[in-house]
Structure formats: C-alpha cells, structure tokens
Amino acid sequence: MADIGKPAAFDGIGRVRFGAGSLQRLSALLTLFALVIGFGLASSAFLSVNNGLTILLQTSVIGILGIGMTMVIITGGIDLSVGSVLALAGVISGFAVKAGLPVFPAMTLGMLAGAACGLFNGFVITRMRIPPFVATLGMMLIARGLALQLTGATPVSGLGRSFGMLGNGALFRVVEMQQSGFPRVIFPGIPYPAILLAVVAVLIAYILRRRRIGRHIYATGSNEEAARLSGVRTDHTKLYAYTMSGALAGIAGNVLMSRLVTAQPSEGVMYELDAIAAAVIGGASLSGGVGGVGGTLIGAFIIGILRNGLNMSGVSAFIQQIVIGFVVIGAVWIDQIRNRPS
Amino acid sequence: MGATPLVEMIDIEKHFGGIRAVDHVSIDLFPGEVVGLLGHNGAGKSCLMKMLAGAMTPNGGEIRVDGKPVAFGEPNDARAKGIETIFQTLALADHLDAPANLFLGRELTTRFGNLDEAAMMDAARDVLSRLNPNFKNLRDPVSSLSGGQRQVIAIGRAIYFDTKILIMDEPTAALGPSETAMVADLIRQLREEGIGIFLVSHDMHDVFDLCDRVVVMNKGRVVGSNRIDEVTKDDVLSLIIKGELPMDWQPRNLEVTR
Ligand SMILES: Nc1ncnc2c1ncn2[C@@H]1O[C@H](COP(=O)(O)OP(=O)(O)OP(=O)(O)O)[C@@H](O)[C@H]1O
Ligand SMILES: [Mg+2]
Numbered sequence: 001m002a003d004i005g006k007p008a009a010f011d012g013i014g015r016v017r018f019g020a021g022s023l024q025r026l027s028a029l030l031t032l033f034a035l036v037i038g039f040g041l042a043s044s045a046f047l048s049v050n051n052g053l054t055i056l057l058q059t060s061v062i063g064i065l066g067i068g069m070t071m072v073i074i075t076g077g078i079d080l081s082v083g084s085v086l087a088l089a090g091v092i093s094g095f096a097v098k099a100g101l102p103v104f105p106a107m108t109l110g111m112l113a114g115a116a117c118g119l120f121n122g123f124v125i126t127r128m129r130i131p132p133f134v135a136t137l138g139m140m141l142i143a144r145g146l147a148l149q150l151t152g153a154t155p156v157s158g159l160g161r162s163f164g165m166l167g168n169g170a171l172f173r174v175v176e177m178q179q180s181g182f183p184r185v186i187f188p189g190i191p192y193p194a195i196l197l198a199v200v201a202v203l204i205a206y207i208l209r210r211r212r213i214g215r216h217i218y219a220t221g222s223n224e225e226a227a228r229l230s231g232v233r234t235d236h237t238k239l240y241a242y243t244m245s246g247a248l249a250g251i252a253g254n255v256l257m258s259r260l261v262t263a264q265p266s267e268g269v270m271y272e273l274d275a276i277a278a279a280v281i282g283g284a285s286l287s288g289g290v291g292g293v294g295g296t297l298i299g300a301f302i303i304g305i306l307r308n309g310l311n312m313s314g315v316s317a318f319i320q321q322i323v324i325g326f327v328v329i330g331a332v333w334i335d336q337i338r339n340r341p342s
Numbered sequence: 343m344g345a346t347p348l349v350e351m352i353d354i355e356k357h358f359g360g361i362r363a364v365d366h367v368s369i370d371l372f373p374g375e376v377v378g379l380l381g382h383n384g385a386g387k388s389c390l391m392k393m394l395a396g397a398m399t400p401n402g403g404e405i406r407v408d409g410k411p412v413a414f415g416e417p418n419d420a421r422a423k424g425i426e427t428i429f430q431t432l433a434l435a436d437h438l439d440a441p442a443n444l445f446l447g448r449e450l451t452t453r454f455g456n457l458d459e460a461a462m463m464d465a466a467r468d469v470l471s472r473l474n475p476n477f478k479n480l481r482d483p484v485s486s487l488s489g490g491q492r493q494v495i496a497i498g499r500a501i502y503f504d505t506k507i508l509i510m511d512e513p514t515a516a517l518g519p520s521e522t523a524m525v526a527d528l529i530r531q532l533r534e535e536g537i538g539i540f541l542v543s544h545d546m547h548d549v550f551d552l553c554d555r556v557v558v559m560n561k562g563r564v565v566g567s568n569r570i571d572e573v574t575k576d577d578v579l580s581l582i583i584k585g586e587l588p589m590d591w592q593p594r595n596l597e598v599t600r
Contacts, residue, residue, distance in 0.1 A: 210456045211457065212457065215449060218438060219435040219438060219442075221437075222436050222437040223433075223434070226432070226435050227435055227446065227447075228397070228417070229395075229427075229429055229431075229433035230433055230435070230443075230447040231421060231447025231448060233416070289436065289437035290437060
C-alpha cells in the first residue's frame with residue numbers, strides 16, 4: 001500500500017522539477033545522442049569498447065565533481081574550490097599511504113580532508129557572510145597552495161599497486177592466459193570509477209529527492225528568506241551542501257590520483273569549470289532552486305564525450321576549449337529562453 | 343476573559359541602525375480574542391509580529407506566552423509554543439509545490455526518515471480544499487499559481503498545525519471577495535475554538551467586522567489600544583494618520599448608553 005502510494009507522490013514531486021528542467025534536459029539528452037552518432041560516423045574507433053571505457057573513466061571524475069556542485073548550485077551557491085580540493089585530497093591520500101596506512105583508510109582520510117575544506121567553505125559563507133563566489137575562490141587558492149606546499153610541488157610516487165586499484169581496476173574483468181603466455185582480455189569489466197560514479201549518483205539523487213535535507217536544499221535555493229521563515233535551517237543546509245561537495249571532490253581526487261598511481265598536487269586545475277558546466281548543461285539554474293543528479297550526469301557525459309571525440313578527430317585542445325565554451329553558453333541560453341516570460 | 347493573557351509583549355524594541363522600527367511597544371492577546379493591528383505603511387506592524395513569530399530578535403523587551411517568558415531563536419521555537427504565522431510576504435519557496443510548502447521545515451516522514459509525499463499530499467488536499475474548493479493544481483510549483491492561491495497555501499500552513507496563537511499579516515491582501523469571506527468565517531471559527539489572533543490589516547471594514555480590540559501603531563509606537571465598540575472608523579483613521587484620537591473623543595459605547 002505504502003509502496004504504491006510513494007512512487008505516485010514521488011512522481012508528483014518529480015514532475016515539479018521535471019517541468020522546470022525538462023526542456024533543457026531533453027535537449028541535453030538529444031545533444032548527447034547527436035554527439036555519439038556524429039563522432040561514431042567520424043571515427044570508427046570512437047565506438048569501440050575500449051574507447052567507451054575511456055570515456056566512462058574520464059567522465060566519472062567530472063561526474064562526481066558535478067554532482068557535488070549540483071547540490072551547491074541548487075542552494076543558490078557556487079563552489080570554485082573543487083579542482084584544488086581534489087588535488088589536496090589526493091595528496092593527503094598519497095601521504096597517508098606513504099606513512100604506512102592501508103589504501104582504504106588512506107583514501108578515506110583524503111575524502112575527509114575534502115569534506116573539511118567544504119565545511120570550511122560553508123562556515124565562511126554562513127557565519128562570516130562571505131558570498132560563495134569569494135569564499136570558494138579563497139579555498140581554491142588555499143587548497144592548491146597547501147597541496148603544492150606539502151609536496152614541494154613534486155608528485156608523490158611509489159604508492160604501490162594497490163593504490164592504483166580504484167582508478168585502474170574493473171569489476172567482472174575476465175582475462176584468459178593464452179598458450180603463447182600472453183593474457184587475453186575476454187571481458188574488460190566495469191571500471192571501478194564508473195561504479196563509484198553510479199553509487200554516488202544514486203545516493204545523492206536519493207538524498208535530494210527523498211530526504212528532508214534534500215527538500216531543504218531546494219527550498220533554500222528557491223527562496224532563502226521564505227525557507228528560513230518556514231523553519232528551515234538555511235545555514236545548516238548550506239553547510240551540508242558545501243561539505244558534501246568537498247567530500248565528493250575528495251573522492252574524485254582519490255579516483256584521479258589512483259589512476260595515475262601518483263599524487264599530483266597540480267592536478268585538477270580548472271576542473272571546477274567542467275563541474276559547473278556539467279551541472280548547468282544538465283539544467284541546474286545558477287540562481288538556485290533547480291537542478292538534479294540525472295541532468296548533471298548527462299551534462300558530464302556531454303563534456304566527456306566532446307573532449308574524447310574531438311581528441312579522436314585530432315582537434316586541438318585549444319579548439320576543444322572554444323567548443324565547450326560555446327556549448328555552455330548555448331545550454332544556458334536554452335535555459336533563458338525557457339524562463340523568458342511569454 | 344481568562345486571567346493570564348496568551349501573549350504579552352512588554353516594552354519591545356527593535357531598531358535598524360538609526361531607524362526605530364518598534365519603539366517600546368507593549369501589547370497583549372487573550373484566548374479567543376481577535377486583536378486588529380493597524381498603522382500606516384512602515385509603522386512597524388510586521389516587525390512586531392515577526393518578533394513574536396521568532397523570525398526577528400528584539401533589541402529589548404520581554405515576550406511571555408501563557409505568562410512564561412520565552413526567547414525565540416528561530417521560527418520553529420515559536421511554532422513549538424503553538425504560534426503560527428501567515429507572513430506578509432507569504433514565505434513560500436517558488437520551485438516547490440503546495441504540499442512541499444505546506445510542510446516546509448516540518449516535513450512528514452516515514453519510519454525510515456524518507457519524505458512521506460503521499461501523506462503530505464493528502465493533508466494538503468484536505469486543508470486547501472477547506473479554504474478554496476477549486477484548488478486543484480496541487481502539484482504545480484507555487485510560482486505558477488495565482489496570488490490568491492499562494493495566499494491560501496500560506497493560510498493553510500498556519501491553521502493545519504496545532505495552533506494556539508495565530509498571526510495574520512495582511513492575510514487577505516490578494517484574495518477575491520468570496521475567499522476573503524471564507525477567511526473571515528475561518529477567523530470567527532478559530533476564535534470560537536479559543537485561539538488568539540493578531541490580525542494585521544489595512545481594511546477597516548474587516549477590522550470592525552472581526553476584531554474585539556484594535557491596536558494602532560504610528561512610527562513604531564502604539565498610539566491607541568481600544569475595544570472595538572469604543573471607537574468609530576473615523577477615530578481609528580485619525581489614530582493611524584495623526585497618531586492621536588480626535589480632540590473631543592470619549593468612548594463611543596458610553597456615549598450611546600448615556
Ligand atoms: N530587515 C530590515 N532591515 C532594515 N529595516 C527594516 C527591516 N525590516 C523593516 N525595516 C524598517 O522598519 C520599519 C517598519 O517596517 P514594517 O515592515 O514593520 O512596517 P509595516 O507596519 O508592516 O508596514 P506595511 O503596512 O507596509 O506592511 C520600516 O521603516 C522598515 O523600513
Ligand atoms: Mg507589514
């Protein structure tokens with residue numbers, strides 16, 4: 001009985017957000033398909049299983065950052081620090097492994113460092129009343145500076161095979177030893193980063209749609225004063241969103257550094273822009289109150305596929321930036337058309 | 343009328359920089375009483391009510407509920423004492439639908455702490471249809487609703503919960519005649535149930551129709567507090583505009599009996 005009731009009501013709430021972002025999400029989805037078909041026609045290698053896995057890997061980092069960013073953007077804020085926090089968290093995980101900690105607790109420590117950065121952001125924003133743009137810009141410099149200072153700007157390497165598991169391993173990977181002595185990959189498996197992205201997406205979507213704190217995140221971004229008068233602890237809500245964004249940046253940092261099997265203090269520069277672009281392409285509104293995990297995932301894949309496809313077609317990194325710049329403007333433009341009073 | 347007032351606000355002050363929004367105001371409210379709060383724009387009515395609602399902290403003075411001093415840090419503290427408020431700005435989150443707004447800040451949840459959307463929808467349908475039988479688009483974001491519908495949600499939110507004291511800050515400003523009449527009926531009904539009501543309004547007709555007492559504010563101060571049968575509309579107008587009663591004023595009810 002309750003099980004029948006819930007999805008119906010869930011639909012109702014879903015439709016509120018669906019109505020608000022549906023056109024944009026639909027156009028984003030169409031763009032995604034068009035890109036896959038276009039790049040597929042342009043280069044047969046694009047549609048190979050291996051390239052698919054590469055895209056999945058690349059997208060998982062942007063996706064995890066973008067989902068955290070989405071929570072912050074829905075509250076009406078912005079988090080410019082995620083690229084730097086990612087680097088700091090990765091460095092801390094690396095150091096922890098170097099200090100003799102096993103990989104899992106070490107990476108947890110890195111994630112907690114990310115969460116701490118996010119908590120600090122939230123604190124500066126809610127207690128010191130500093131605008132999110134400025135507060136997280138500060139953290140962007142602080143976290144990057146810390147990462148570089150701690151490492152002396154040199155990568156932390158020699159972290160061991162197990163550190164590379166998260167970034168390079170895959171679930172259900174089937175490898176057969178051939179008679180010639182060379183291994184043959186029968187099934188490449190599902191990369192761990194992609195699984196992590198899926199877990200993060202489901203968890204955050206659940207929090208945003210089914211939990212009280214999720215409702216409060218939307219309310220805070222929709223109308224902060226109204227939310228406060230209604231009894232929502234808007235400061236607490238914002239602290240939560242920024243802390244989550246920091247923690248997810250920490251997770252993304254672990255994924256990225258694990259893939260490189262090195263803790264690179266200079267990794268992740270400008271990743272915050274990709275994360276923001278993913279959220280915005282996916283329908284999140286920078287003025288708050290609108291956005292969702294599904295849309296951001298689509299946005300992250302659009303950026304990942306654009307980067308990958310343009311690479312495969314031999315387009316230079318500079319032109320790639322130009323293209324992605326136009327895509328972001330186009331996405332927000334569609335959003336504007338949608339919101340224009342008719 | 344009961345011995346202890348439901349609410350006493352004693353010597354309340356609120357200033358913003360140099361502006362004295364509320365200047366040593368004392369006011370009280372008894373169970374089953376409707377007190378009209380009038381005054382020119384910017385007189386300080388909303389500020390006074392927000393302090394009782396826990397949405398604004400006073401700079402001085404004391405608030406007592408049921409004779410006991412209280413200090414509200416946030417609106418939920420006031421709600422815990424049975425004080426519900428219809429804010430002048432309505433305080434609705436535009437992107438959320440009617441049930442989400444109705445329960446904002448005190449959502450119903452299931453055993454596992456998930457939002458109980460079905461229960462909130464049922465409750466919203468009940469309370470809103472009581473105020474406006476034509477209210478059907480419950481699932482639309484409230485930004486797409488009419489001003490009157492939005493006001494109905496704000497009113498519904500204040501009466502759904504266990505209310506002892508109701509603050510209505512211009513509750514009918516956006517309502518049509520039939521909805522306004524419905525709210526008037528609602529006020530009478532709540533008064534019967536022993537609820538105390540502060541009604542902030544500019545509508546002299548409504549005030550004289552519904553209130554037991556009128557309190558008039560002028561530039562942050564209380565300039566008049568009278569039983570409704572002591573004053574005429576002209577007297578109240580004079581209080582609002584000039585800040586004082588007409589020169590030769592005496593209680594009108596005594597005049598009649600004389
Ligand atoms: N948050 C605030 N910051 C600064 N000044 C404020 C604030 N809120 C109210 N004021 C000032 O306090 C005074 C009283 O405002 P208030 O909203 O209480 O008036 P009001 O009697 O409700 O008027 P109206 O009939 O227009 O609703 C005004 O001069 C207003 O400018
Ligand atoms: Mg007012």
